[in-house]
Amino acid sequence: MKxxxxxxxxxxxxxxxxxxxKINPDQAEKIDDHLPMKVYKTQYHQHNISIIISGECKRNKVQNVGTAxxxxxxxxAIKDFNADFIINAGTxxxxxxxxxxxxxxxxxxxxVFHDRRIPIPGYQDYGTYKSQHDIAKKFATLLGIETxxxxxxxxxxxxxxxxxxxxSNLALLKDMEAAAIAWVTDQYSIPTLFLKSVxxxxxxxxxxxxxxxANLKLASENLGEKLIELIELIEKI
Structure with a gap:
C-alpha cells in the first residue's frame, strides 16, 4: 500500500x-484555515489516495493556477499526508x-522552466532547473501512451x-505547474509522475x-481515465 x-x-x-x-465534490477538506487548497481522501486499489486541488483565489474568485x-x-502532500508517490495530473x-x-x-x-531567466554564472541552470523523471517511460509503456x-x-x-x-529544450508540452512540483519532490527524493492531457x-x-x-472537458475526461489506470498499475513499478 502506498x-x-x-x-x-x-x-x-x-x-x-x-x-x-465516487467522491462527492462537497466532501472536500481544507488543508489549512488560511489557504484555499482542498483535499479529498479515499482508498482505491489498496492505496491511500489524497487528491489535492489548488482551490479558488479569495481575491479574484478564479482557480489558483500556477507555480506558487x-x-x-x-x-x-509530503509533510501532512506522508505521500510516498506523487502524481501531478492536469492539462x-x-x-x-x-x-x-x-x-x-x-x-x-x-x-524545465522557461520563464526563470537568470543570466548569472551558476544561476542560469538553477533558473531552468531541468529534471529527469525516469519512471515516465515505464508508465508510458504500461499505459500505452507517449512521453x-x-x-x-x-x-x-x-x-x-x-x-x-x-x-531549445524541444518541449512537447507547456504548462504552469510541473517544473515547480518537480523542484519540491526533488528536494525530498520522492518518485513523481506527471500525467498531462492536451x-x-x-x-x-x-x-x-x-x-x-473548448477542449477542457474532453482533455479532463481522458485524463481521468488514464489516472485510474495509472493508480492500478503503480505496484508494477
Whole structure:
C-alpha cells in the first residue's frame, strides 16, 4: 500500500477523477484555515489516495493556477499526508510540430522552466532547473501512451524569450505547474509522475484561451481515465 498524492490545479480537471472514485465534490477538506487548497481522501486499489486541488483565489474568485499554489500543495502532500508517490495530473498546451494532439494524454520524462531567466554564472541552470523523471517511460509503456518534455511558466501566453527557451529544450508540452512540483519532490527524493492531457495547440491557428475552454472537458475526461489506470498499475513499478 502506498500513500499517493494527486496534485491538480483546477476543479474541472479533477471532476472526472472524483466521479470515477465516487467522491462527492462537497466532501472536500481544507488543508489549512488560511489557504484555499482542498483535499479529498479515499482508498482505491489498496492505496491511500489524497487528491489535492489548488482551490479558488479569495481575491479574484478564479482557480489558483500556477507555480506558487502547486508548491504549497506538494509540500502539504509530503509533510501532512506522508505521500510516498506523487502524481501531478492536469492539462497542458501542446506543440503540433512535435506531434501533440487535442485530448491526447502524455507522461513527462523531463520538466524545465522557461520563464526563470537568470543570466548569472551558476544561476542560469538553477533558473531552468531541468529534471529527469525516469519512471515516465515505464508508465508510458504500461499505459500505452507517449512521453515527452514539458516546459513550465506562470503565463498562459508565450513571450519571444519564452519561446526561445521552449524551443531549445524541444518541449512537447507547456504548462504552469510541473517544473515547480518537480523542484519540491526533488528536494525530498520522492518518485513523481506527471500525467498531462492536451487542451490546446500552442503553435496552432486558434487562440490558446479559446481552445483551452473548448477542449477542457474532453482533455479532463481522458485524463481521468488514464489516472485510474495509472493508480492500478503503480505496484508494477
Amino acid at each position: 500513500n499517493i498524492a494527486v496534485i491538480m490545479a483546477m476543479d474541472s480537471e479533477a471532476k472526472p477523477l472524483l466521479e470515477k472514485l 499554489p502547486a508548491v504549497i500543495s506538494t509540500i502539504t 497542458a498546451g501542446g506543440f503540433k510540430k512535435r506531434g501533440a494532439d487535442i485530448g491526447k494524454v502524455y507522461t513527462v520524462e523531463t520538466t 515527452g518534455i514539458i516546459s513550465t511558466g506562470d503565463s498562459l501566453d508565450m513571450s519571444p524569450e519564452d519561446e526561445k527557451l521552449i524551443e 487542451t490546446d495547440i500552442v503553435d496552432g491557428e486558434h487562440p490558446t484561451e479559446e481552445e483551452f475552454f
